[in-house]
Structure formats: structure tokens, C-alpha cells
Amino acid sequence: MTDEQPAHRYTAALAGRIERRWQDHWEQHGTYHAPNPVGPLAGPVPEDKLFVQDMFPYPSGAGLHVGHPLGFIGTDVFARYHRMNGRNVLHTMGFDAFGLPAEQYAVQTGQHPRKTTEDNIQTYLRQIRRLGLGHDERRRISTIDPEYYRWTQWIFLKIFHSWYDPAAGKARPISDLEAQFTSGERATPDGRPWAGLTAGERQAVLNEHRLVYLSDAPVNWVPGLGTVVSNEEVTADGRSERGNFPVFRRNLRQWMMRITAYADRLIDDLDRLDWPDKVKAMQRNWIGRSHGARVRFTVGDPQDADVEVFTTRPDTLFGATYLVLAPEHPLVDAITAPAWPSDVDGRWTGGADTPAAAVAAYRRTASTKSDLDRQENKEKTGVFTGAHATNPVNGARIPVFIADYVLMGYGTGAIMAVPGQDQRDWDFATEFGLPVVRTVAPPEDFDGEAFTGDGPAVNSGFLDGLGIAEAKKAIIAWLTEHDHGHGTIQYKLRDWLFSRQRYWGEPFPVVYDEDGTAIALPESMLPVALPEVDDYSPRTFDPEDADTVPSPPLSRATDWVEVELDLGDGPKTYRRDTNTMPNWAGSCWYQLRYVDPTDQDRFCAPENERYWLGPQSPGDPGGVDLYIGGVEHAVLHLLYARFWQKVLYDLGEVSGVEPYRRLFNQGYIQAYAYTDERGVYVNAGEVVEEGGKFFFDGKEVRREYGKMGKSLRNVVTPDEMCEAYGADTFRLYEMSMGPMEVSRPWATKDVVGAQRFLQRLWRNLVDEETGALRVTDAEPDEATLRLLHKTIAGVHDDYANLRYNTAGAKLIELNNHVTKSFPDGAPRLVAEAVVQMLAPLCPHVAEELWQRLGGAESLAHGPFPSADERYLVEDTVEYPIQVNGKVRGRVTVPAGAGQDEVKAAALAEEKVAVLVGSGAPRKVIVVPGRLVNIVL
RNA sequence: GCCCCCGUAGCCCAACAGGCAGAGGCAGCCCCCUUAAAAGGGGUCGAGUGCCGGUUCGAAUCCGGUCGGGGGCACCA
Structure with missing residues (x-):
């Protein structure tokens, strides 16, 4: 059947060819490389920058379904729009690849987590490449990369070597505290002079103040997971967020981070953030002052x-x-x-x-x-x-x-x-x-x-x-x-339990001497690499057995645990800490590494940090300009990341007090799932609707609404959509489904609407039979120009405010007008503007058309049309005339007409005149440019 | 139990700061192209905004109540 179609119709197959071509082109030309002020990625930098970020994805073994890219496309459209308008836009994506799910997946598949995680990352990259996301691929990072976690460990040490000075209201180096004790400015807990304390006693005193400390307090022990978890990872009904296992309070010696020292600042600075009120409320509530x-x-x-x-x-x-x-x-x-x-x-x-x-x-x-x-x-x-x-x-x-x-x-x-x-x-x-x-x-x-x-x-x-x-x-x-x-x-907030008894995480840069005293390793010994082990599986227990104790997999790596080091007083044998950090550690600071992913000497050069993340004006907290992700991280990642940012700020390592200036929660794409009479899920793709009922294989099935997932047999993947319609159609459809923040049901049958639009637009510019350009040099008429400029103005506004659904609708409207008014092909002026405006949503087909229109360079950096005010003001205005609030007629008057003129015209309108009759109306309200209301 | 958000055509959604309820898409219907079909083209139908009340010249929009859906918190002193 396809061979009957015109050779140059914009079909999925043609879209696929165009998309692959432009994806290669962008990659080869480094189209989305954003220059830094200094360092290996340095280049000429415009003053006007934009840092757009997606929440750090975990590269799941299951691959992507159509819900995952919603936010990624949303940030991409925003980034592309601003890039086309001349801003230096930083947009990339890396991977949060440590953690329990990765380890569990590895255990399930019987492969080493590094192998499965790296494979999953490759799959993920292939899937997102197909979507045409304009990422600076030089800035891809992964938390499991030793060159990345080296700096995670470095930040841990920074925090370890700090204490919170309530008088100064900020973190300071622990050496300052030691100096206070030495000089006697600060009294020791028992009043003895500092010099009179043994080394061990001094360390114990300092440890009482450190922002990271070992604690014997009750912690959340999850035998079913074989690890302890933080308060934030325990649900309201006392179970683990991951796995839904019972959680028991047990006294165990664990690393804690003194996030409570920042409780006030974490609450107060919420007022400076452009975040959804809901998320702010959740954080306030969690901190519970x-x-x-x-x-x-x-x-x-x-x-x-x-x-x-x-x-x-x-x-x-x-x-x-x-x-x-x-x-x-x-x-x-x-x-x-x-x-x-x-x-x-x-x-x-x-x-x-x-x-x-x-x-x-x-x-x-x-x-x-x-x-x-x-x-x-x-x-x-x-x-x-x-x-x-x-x-x-x-x-x-x-x-x-x-x-x-x-x-x-x-x-x-x-x-x-x-x-x-x-x-x-x-x-x-x-x-x-x-x-x-x-x-x-x-x-x-x-x-x-x-x-x-x-x-x-x-x-x-x-x-x-x-x-x-x-x-x-x-x-x-x-x-x-x-x-x-x-x-x-x-405060309700408790200190952050920071150790896990798992293999797949960042090792602590800490060793213990023969007395069991924790000693932080010097920076020069970083990274402390995660050892390769044969048995990385955690020791888990009967989920109900509270009387078990954690057994970290790293403790079995005996030749790694026992280590001979020279930490200043000659080579001695030490024992390494066998816990690993929680997977939140890597995501606490990743925006800083995106900024300077290859810096060998520092986690991020200060010039680059200031440029991309620094405060833009007095009072501005700094941070990523737009951060899009789901609301599920409201109190986990977002609270932890804010905490680390503040510590780094206090220590002078970064210039902003907040990591994410503006946060936006995208909605979820949900889906219907169907169960048969046994309650077993059937393949949703084969269910047909008839008269409000649903049938699978001829038998009626029950419909439910919720998540998309393998077990519900209702997964639709972006790969399928790209195959069947092309990535541009898929992108356009996802963005047209509704406002970014609203959750909505996936409907594959609706995708065709987006494709029809692109086909029509293509047909207005390209001859489907010959492939020749159908653009004319005709001067567009006044009405077309008015619509064009109205569209330009509206689309600008929509893109800037993340209203992609209405931006798309305006482009369809304009294209429909072109179809009707110019059956012989679109006027060049209009064609160029339409293609430019389409580019953020559908970058591949826009690049292709732009090139065919004669554009020498990629459209990624513009131009983007701007509206001419001249065409935005009307010469005449049509006023609806209401009589007692109901529209009864309408008149057209010159745009400059005064109120009295409009009033006179309204009263003279025949249908209105009949209703008004001979008596004078009680009141006539003229809303300039809007309407007239006559009260009888 | 407390707090927050949302209810607009059969479905997904527009309507800026109260001013003509409809931009767009899907489905439906009609016509065209076609031997035939549709993931083709053109056209068309369609709700008075969950419900009750209030404020106003005027309410989808503001206020109060109510019903329905979603979310957050939950013996936090």
C-alpha cells in the first residue's frame, strides 16, 4: 500500500530518514555544545545564558516508555526556543546509576551491576538520541564513573571537615573550631583545657560538631533489603519506600549528616525559590518547624x-x-x-x-x-x-x-x-x-x-x-x-542517615585505626574505588525478622578492607569503612558537574559555576534556570541537594545558596489497563472498544486507569512511536496532549493528528510527487500577515511559558490558513516563519525544510521570527452587544472609536434597537476593545 | 481527620487580570480522491462549563456550600 503513496509524502519512513540524517549532522557538528567561560570546554560565551536540566534519570533495565520522555522533550523545547533566540543554552543529561534498583536488577540477571548499568545506559542513550534531544553530549556524566564519584567523596570530606557555627549561622571548617578550643575561646565540654585532652578525646569532642558524624542512635533497619534507610525513605505506614518491607527501629552505628543544622535556612530560603507551592509546602511540612x-x-x-x-x-x-x-x-x-x-x-x-x-x-x-x-x-x-x-x-x-x-x-x-x-x-x-x-x-x-x-x-x-x-x-x-x-x-526533621549496607554505591573515604577511630582519608587518596567483588549481592533477611544485623557486601572483600596506608605517622594497617553512600549522594551536586564535566582539578571551576549557576541579581539564590521532573522527589533529592548546596556555599565553594532556582513538575502520562474475568491483565494494545464496553479476543474486559508498566501489559514505547510516526510527530503529540503539568492518559490513536499536521505543512512547502519546493514569491495578503504576526507573538509567549500545547495549536491554525489561501504553495515569507516556529517542537523536519528553503546553517541557533507590531493592531473592532448580559447583536467600528461612538453604534444596531425600544436604557457599559453591555 | 489541586462537547484539551464558551487534536457525520482502502484531501456536527447559592451591568473565571476525582500529611505535643 505504501508504494501507492506519493514518493515525497512526509511518511514515517521519510521522517525516519530525515531524523537520522539530522541527528548525525548535529552530532558531527557539535551543534548543541555550549561553551564555558574557562577550562577544557571554554569558548566565546554570550552574557545571556540558560541552564535547563532534567531530573537525573536512573537507567532502568526495562527501557523507556512514552511517559519518561515527557519532561525531557519539555526541557528540550524550552532549550531550543531560547537557543534559537540567541542564548547560550546548557542542556544535557547524565545518569544516576548507583543504588538499590541497579543492584537488584544485576542480582536478578546474574550479572555484575557495572555491566548491567553500563548496558542500560547505552540502551537509554540510543532511545533518547532517537528523540532528537539537543544535548551537549560532551557533558554526559555518570555517578558510577570514578572520575565522578571522586568528587562526591571529596564533597563528603568537605562536609566531614566542617561544623555548623550557630553564632555565624553557617558551616565553617572544623579547624576553626579546633582553634577556638586551643585558644580557650571555647570551653571544652568538661571544662578541662584542650591541651589536657588526649588525642582521642579531642576527636570525640570535634566529632560532636561535625556535619557528618557516626551515631549510635536508632535507625531504620530493613531486613528485607538488608540495609538501613533514611527517614525520608520510610513511608507513612512504616514501610520502606523501595520494596515495601517492614522497617524496624534499631540502634546501629551509622553515618549521619547534620541536615538539622540547616532546618531554618532550608525553610526560609523556600521563599526565594520559583517552585510549585505544593513542593514548598511538602518541604515545610517535612522540616516541621x-x-x-x-x-x-x-x-x-x-x-x-x-x-x-x-x-x-x-x-x-x-x-x-x-x-x-x-x-x-x-x-x-x-x-x-x-x-x-x-x-x-x-x-x-x-x-x-x-x-x-x-x-x-x-x-x-x-x-x-x-x-x-x-x-x-x-x-x-x-x-x-x-x-x-x-x-x-x-x-x-x-x-x-x-x-x-x-x-x-x-x-x-x-x-x-x-x-x-x-x-x-x-x-x-x-x-x-x-x-x-x-x-x-x-x-x-x-x-x-x-x-x-x-x-x-x-x-x-x-x-x-x-x-x-x-x-x-x-x-x-x-x-x-x-x-x-x-x-x-x-523540628520534625531528623539528621540524614547516610550509610547503606549495599555494594553498588560510593565507598566512604574513611578508614578506622586499631581503636576504631574513624579517620578521613586525604584528598590525594581519592577516589576510593569500589572494589571488584565476586559476590556483590547484599545479605537480606526475613523481612519480619527485626533481630537481624546488617552485613555489608564490602565487608566480605577482605583484601580491600584491610589496607596499609601512611597517613602521616608511618605505614599502618587500617580497616576501610564497608558501607556505601545512599544513591541520593550523586544527585546532590550533579548540576555542578554538568557545568564542568571534565575538570581534573576541581569538581567545578568557580568561573564556570558563577556563569551558569551563580546569582543573577542581588537577592537571587542562584541555581539551575529551569529544572523539570516529577513531584516524587519533593522531599528526598530536592531537600538533600539544597542541603549540600548550602554547605558548599558556606565553605565558599559555590556562589549560590540554592541549586535549583526554578522547579517545574511535569504531569505523568498514564494509561488504561484491562483485566479479564480472572483478573489477569491482557494486552492493552489489542483491546477494542464497542459501545462504551471493552473487548479482548471477543470477551469483555474490565478497564482500569493508572500507571504504564510491564506487569499491566499496557506499555507503549517511544521506539514504537518513532517507528510508526517519526520522532517529530511523537514529540509534537506529547507536547500537544495538554499543559506540561497535567497528567493525562496516553492515546495512541490520537497520535495521527500530529502526523497529519506535519504532512499538511510539508505538503504546503514540498511537492509530494516530485519533491520540488512549492514555495512562491507571492506577497502574502493583509489577512495572512495579520494572522502570521499574531501567531508569532502568541507562539513566543507560549514557548516562554511552557504552553506547548497552545503553541502547537496556533501553528496548526496558521498552517490551515496557508492550506486554504495558497493552494499553489506557501509564500516564502510565511513558509520560513512557520518552519522557524516549528523548530523547537519538531527540530528534524524543521531543519530539513529550512535547508530546502535555502538555509545554509542549522536552525538550532536561529533565526526565530519576531512579530511586527504593525500587524497586531486592528483597524476595526467588532463589538458584541449584550442586552442584559446576553449577546444580541454586533457592530464593527474603527479601532480608534471613542466610547460614545461605540455606544451610539451599538444602540443603532437594528436587533438591539428593537429590544431597547423607545425608552432610554438604564445603563450602557462600554468595555474598550471588548464589548458593549446595555442594561434595560 | 487536616491541608492542597482539579471537574468545559463522546475523549484529550483552549478561553491572559470577570467581558462573544472553542484555538487545536481524536472520534462521529457528509463530500472528494480511489477498482478499493486510509495513517490522503475538503467540509461539518457537537457542551453553556459537576451541582446549589451569592457578588456583579456581566461569572468557566471571584466568594460560600455541596458532590465527584487526584495528591500530600497524619497521635509531631
Whole structure:
């Protein structure tokens, strides 16, 4: 059938030939090479630059489906548009190739992860090359390349050798801290002079301050993965984000990064970013800053201990009728009374004979509950410790409980319970028969339980009558003055757990001496290469078995682990750290390496960093000009990368405080999937629709909507689309489906619309039978010029604002006009402009047509047409005339007509005149250039 | 439970800062080309904007409520 088609029709086959030709051309000519100010990639640089970046892809073994390139094409169109308009555009793509998925894929396929990962990268590169993305391929990087991770390790060392100086509000070299201790400017923790401490003691003191430190705190242990993971990688229901395995809290010695030191700056600088509000909100929420106070309660009869609580509502202190400690709270044993008071409430004892027995039993039950159980079951439980505390503000004697609704991990692990103003406390108080004292007067008509709204303080002594805000101030001043507490800020954010017990990651540039002291390796020993091992598979465990311990694969590489080094005091034997970094490490700084991918001496030359990523104006945080990716990294990658950027900024290594100035979340391409009567997925490509029902192989199937994936049997690949329609058609279709940020269903049957448009456009310029150019030297008429310039103006605006769907529509509209008005071929003037405007969306066919039109050079660097104002202003305006808000007629008046003129013309219009009748209208509204509304 | 976003022709989507509901594509229908067909050409049909109420001369657009869909957070003191 194809042999019947005209020889020069723009078919998939022709598109394919054109596309391959131009892809080769671009590669050979380095069309998308963006010059740097200095270094190996230096060249003449225009002042006006643009750095566009896609979120670091992981080269999956499954290859791409049509959803993946959506963002890549989006950035490419934006980059091409700006490149055509004269800017120096940096756009490239590398690979985030370390990490669990790569390792799991390798284990599955029985091949070394380096092999599978590198193969996958090749597949990926082949797939994205076919899409015609204008990448500077000199800047391809991969996190698994030792020349890349050498600098990841280098940054780790920088962070390790730093501490956060709260006084300066920034990170400083640890040597500054050491100098402060040496000079006595800063006292040692126990007051001894610095010189009096042993070397080990000094290191221990410094380690307390480092931004990277080893910690024995409880961490998230995932036996099913054989590794620990960070808080950010644990889902709300207490399972691992990857693999969905149970997560257990265990004390393990692990590397942590002190991201909490940056909590305030990470929140405050969000205001300086051009990011979706949703993502900002998620980060604010994750960091969870809350202002409140710490209050000390004396516990015991007589005084045994001070229990400190954190509260965001210190103003309600007079209403605290009991205290609650987390079951794991370290003071519980100390305060638990030897016996119940004689009049103890039966509900408080848990049926035990002594408080100690009750506490032990309660702790046992609590520890067997998973986080999920705790969350799902919001019934309040707890037991009385037999102890009482004294409310510092009024001397009231209040009982102390333990209950699992108080979490050890937040605040101080202890609360003052104010049932009158807190629903959780209300629920507990109701369950246990505890008194309620309202300290904020609810409105008259309030019929709820705890009242959390604002109102005047009551039952609160010197606070009475004050609103919440003033009462907080007053009570904090009182607590401070009487040494019962102080105002404070609390964060939900925890330090970042930075080690993994996996093979496929960056090794730590750290060794341990015979005492087990961690020693950072000197820069000269970087990179610490990942050793080749036979058995790289992680030791995983029964996912439910909490009592297992991690066993890093690197610990089995004994001849790598034991190493003889001269670290200053002669050759000695050390043990290497056998953990690897989390896969987030590589993506924390990759934009810096894109800027200077081949620099041997530094992770990025400062001149290049300033040019591409530096602040552009006072107050500008700096960063990538447009960063496109999915919303799923809102608090993982994006938070970690911001943290590293800030540390590097504090240390003077980079000029901007933020890595990504503007963030844009593209939507997802989703797809229908179909299941048969057994619930088994059937090949979605073979399902047919009939009368609103769906059939596969003649049998009705059920339709569901969601992701595209192998197991759902609904994957459509860009390769298939390029084969069947060509890459330009595919690009155009993806960009036409809707606005970039909206998720939408994939519909292969709709792709033909994009292809028809390109065929029509091609036909307007090229004779389908002979291949000859069909462009004429005819002067376009006025109407065509008006439409042309209106289109140019609109398309500029659309491209600049990522509205590619409407840009495409405007080009179709213009082309339709050309088809109708110029059956003998397009006027050259119009043809050239159309081709130029098409180029960002469909670069191959645009290059081809441009060349046929006589363009000597690639269209990649322009020209791009600009609109002539002359054709944008109309000489006449058609006004719709509304009568009481309904359109009843229309008049055409000169564009310069005054309001009175328009009004007169409107009233004279015959249909309107009939409606208005003889009486005068009550009101006539003339909206200049828009419409007339007559109110009767 | 709390917070955020979205509901416009059969489907995907336009409509800038309240001013004529339709730019574009798919499907449908008609016609042309064709022995025939369509991934060809030309044309055409099609919703009053989820629902209720308010503000306004005028509401898809602003406000309140409600229903439906999607997302985030969730015993964080």
C-alpha cells in the first residue's frame, strides 16, 4: 500500500530518514555544545545564558516508555526556543546509576551491576538520541564513573571537615573550631583545657560538631533489603519506600549528616525559590518547624527527677492536669513509684500489682506494636507510673503516665497534657477519668470537646484575658525568669542517615585505626574505588525478622578492607569503612558537574559555576534556570541537594545558596489497563472498544486507569512511536496532549493528528510527487500577515511559558490558513516563519525544510521570527452587544472609536434597537476593545 | 481527620487580570480522491462549563456550600 503513496509524502519512513540524517549532522557538528567561560570546554560565551536540566534519570533495565520522555522533550523545547533566540543554552543529561534498583536488577540477571548499568545506559542513550534531544553530549556524566564519584567523596570530606557555627549561622571548617578550643575561646565540654585532652578525646569532642558524624542512635533497619534507610525513605505506614518491607527501629552505628543544622535556612530560603507551592509546602511540612517552649516539671515524692516537656502551647500550662512520657523515655524507671497509692484508680494500673509491673507490661505490649498498628489504632492506652509531678506555674500535683501516643522521637519524648485544648489529651483524659481545665474560653456556642481556637485565657492566673499569642509571650517570659523553662523551636526533621549496607554505591573515604577511630582519608587518596567483588549481592533477611544485623557486601572483600596506608605517622594497617553512600549522594551536586564535566582539578571551576549557576541579581539564590521532573522527589533529592548546596556555599565553594532556582513538575502520562474475568491483565494494545464496553479476543474486559508498566501489559514505547510516526510527530503529540503539568492518559490513536499536521505543512512547502519546493514569491495578503504576526507573538509567549500545547495549536491554525489561501504553495515569507516556529517542537523536519528553503546553517541557533507590531493592531473592532448580559447583536467600528461612538453604534444596531425600544436604557457599559453591555 | 489541586462537547484539551464558551487534536457525520482502502484531501456536527447559592451591568473565571476525582500529611505535643 505504501508504494501507492506519493514518493515525497512526509511518511514515517521519510521522517525516519530525515531524523537520522539530522541527528548525525548535529552530532558531527557539535551543534548543541555550549561553551564555558574557562577550562577544557571554554569558548566565546554570550552574557545571556540558560541552564535547563532534567531530573537525573536512573537507567532502568526495562527501557523507556512514552511517559519518561515527557519532561525531557519539555526541557528540550524550552532549550531550543531560547537557543534559537540567541542564548547560550546548557542542556544535557547524565545518569544516576548507583543504588538499590541497579543492584537488584544485576542480582536478578546474574550479572555484575557495572555491566548491567553500563548496558542500560547505552540502551537509554540510543532511545533518547532517537528523540532528537539537543544535548551537549560532551557533558554526559555518570555517578558510577570514578572520575565522578571522586568528587562526591571529596564533597563528603568537605562536609566531614566542617561544623555548623550557630553564632555565624553557617558551616565553617572544623579547624576553626579546633582553634577556638586551643585558644580557650571555647570551653571544652568538661571544662578541662584542650591541651589536657588526649588525642582521642579531642576527636570525640570535634566529632560532636561535625556535619557528618557516626551515631549510635536508632535507625531504620530493613531486613528485607538488608540495609538501613533514611527517614525520608520510610513511608507513612512504616514501610520502606523501595520494596515495601517492614522497617524496624534499631540502634546501629551509622553515618549521619547534620541536615538539622540547616532546618531554618532550608525553610526560609523556600521563599526565594520559583517552585510549585505544593513542593514548598511538602518541604515545610517535612522540616516541621514549630515554635513553643520547654518546661521543666519536678517529678517524685519527694523530688526525684526533672522531666522536661516540649509544648507549642505554653499558654495552656495552667490547664496541664497530667504528664505523659513515651514508654521508652529514659527517666521512666527512675520515677516509677514502688507501690500504688492506696486510692489509685483501677483504670490506671493496667491490672498490675505494682507500678513497675504495670510499666514493664505496658512497654512489652508497646514494643510489639509496629508503627502501623500505633497509627491505625488511635485508642488511647497507657499506665500510671505511680509518680506525681508539680506544675511549676501553680504548684498543682499531677499524675505522670506513660502512653504510646507520645513518641520518643519528637520533642523531649514527654508532654504536659492539656485536655481542655488538645483533642488527643482530651481522649486520654476521658479514658482515664482525668480532670479537664479549660484555659482558653471557647465561644458561647462551642459544643466540641478540646477547644483549639483562639480566645481569652481563663483559669490561668496572671494570663487571664490574654489571647493565645500574648499569653505565650507572657508565660515564656515567666518560665525563663523563674528558671522553669524557655522558649524554643522544634523540628520534625531528623539528621540524614547516610550509610547503606549495599555494594553498588560510593565507598566512604574513611578508614578506622586499631581503636576504631574513624579517620578521613586525604584528598590525594581519592577516589576510593569500589572494589571488584565476586559476590556483590547484599545479605537480606526475613523481612519480619527485626533481630537481624546488617552485613555489608564490602565487608566480605577482605583484601580491600584491610589496607596499609601512611597517613602521616608511618605505614599502618587500617580497616576501610564497608558501607556505601545512599544513591541520593550523586544527585546532590550533579548540576555542578554538568557545568564542568571534565575538570581534573576541581569538581567545578568557580568561573564556570558563577556563569551558569551563580546569582543573577542581588537577592537571587542562584541555581539551575529551569529544572523539570516529577513531584516524587519533593522531599528526598530536592531537600538533600539544597542541603549540600548550602554547605558548599558556606565553605565558599559555590556562589549560590540554592541549586535549583526554578522547579517545574511535569504531569505523568498514564494509561488504561484491562483485566479479564480472572483478573489477569491482557494486552492493552489489542483491546477494542464497542459501545462504551471493552473487548479482548471477543470477551469483555474490565478497564482500569493508572500507571504504564510491564506487569499491566499496557506499555507503549517511544521506539514504537518513532517507528510508526517519526520522532517529530511523537514529540509534537506529547507536547500537544495538554499543559506540561497535567497528567493525562496516553492515546495512541490520537497520535495521527500530529502526523497529519506535519504532512499538511510539508505538503504546503514540498511537492509530494516530485519533491520540488512549492514555495512562491507571492506577497502574502493583509489577512495572512495579520494572522502570521499574531501567531508569532502568541507562539513566543507560549514557548516562554511552557504552553506547548497552545503553541502547537496556533501553528496548526496558521498552517490551515496557508492550506486554504495558497493552494499553489506557501509564500516564502510565511513558509520560513512557520518552519522557524516549528523548530523547537519538531527540530528534524524543521531543519530539513529550512535547508530546502535555502538555509545554509542549522536552525538550532536561529533565526526565530519576531512579530511586527504593525500587524497586531486592528483597524476595526467588532463589538458584541449584550442586552442584559446576553449577546444580541454586533457592530464593527474603527479601532480608534471613542466610547460614545461605540455606544451610539451599538444602540443603532437594528436587533438591539428593537429590544431597547423607545425608552432610554438604564445603563450602557462600554468595555474598550471588548464589548458593549446595555442594561434595560 | 487536616491541608492542597482539579471537574468545559463522546475523549484529550483552549478561553491572559470577570467581558462573544472553542484555538487545536481524536472520534462521529457528509463530500472528494480511489477498482478499493486510509495513517490522503475538503467540509461539518457537537457542551453553556459537576451541582446549589451569592457578588456583579456581566461569572468557566471571584466568594460560600455541596458532590465527584487526584495528591500530600497524619497521635509531631
